Amino acid sequence: MGIVGKGAKCNVSGCDNDAVRSLNTGKVEDAGLSVSSDGKKTALCKTHYKEWKKETKGSRDLERARFDRF
Ligand SMILES: [Zn+2]
Known part of the structure; x- marks a missing residue:
């Protein structure tokens, strides 16, 4: 489970909740979330x-x- 298994905190800036998932940073930023x-x-x-x-x-x-339209 990597970093999440060790009681990591959420990496979104301003958020201090416990992390439940770890994802590719680029993918998270692509979704418009600000990551620290x-x-x-x-x-x-x-x-x-x-x-x-x-x-x-x-x-x-x-x-x-x-895609459907074209
Ligand atoms: Zn969070």
């Missing part, structure tokens, strides 16, 4: 993980919609 991690991996708390999932789902839907 300088590593390759970013730890996310439950709230921000949900937010991240929502964001990535949103852009996937957008891409699919675009």
Whole structure:
């Protein structure tokens, strides 16, 4: 489980919750979340993980919609 298994905190700036997931930092930033991690991996708390999932789902839907049209 990497960093999350050791009681890491969420890496989103301003957030101090316990992390539940670790994700590729680039992917998190792509979703519009502001991350204070300088590593390759970013730890996310439950709230921000949900937010991240929502964001990535949103852009996937957008891409699919675009793809369908053309
Ligand atoms: Zn958080």
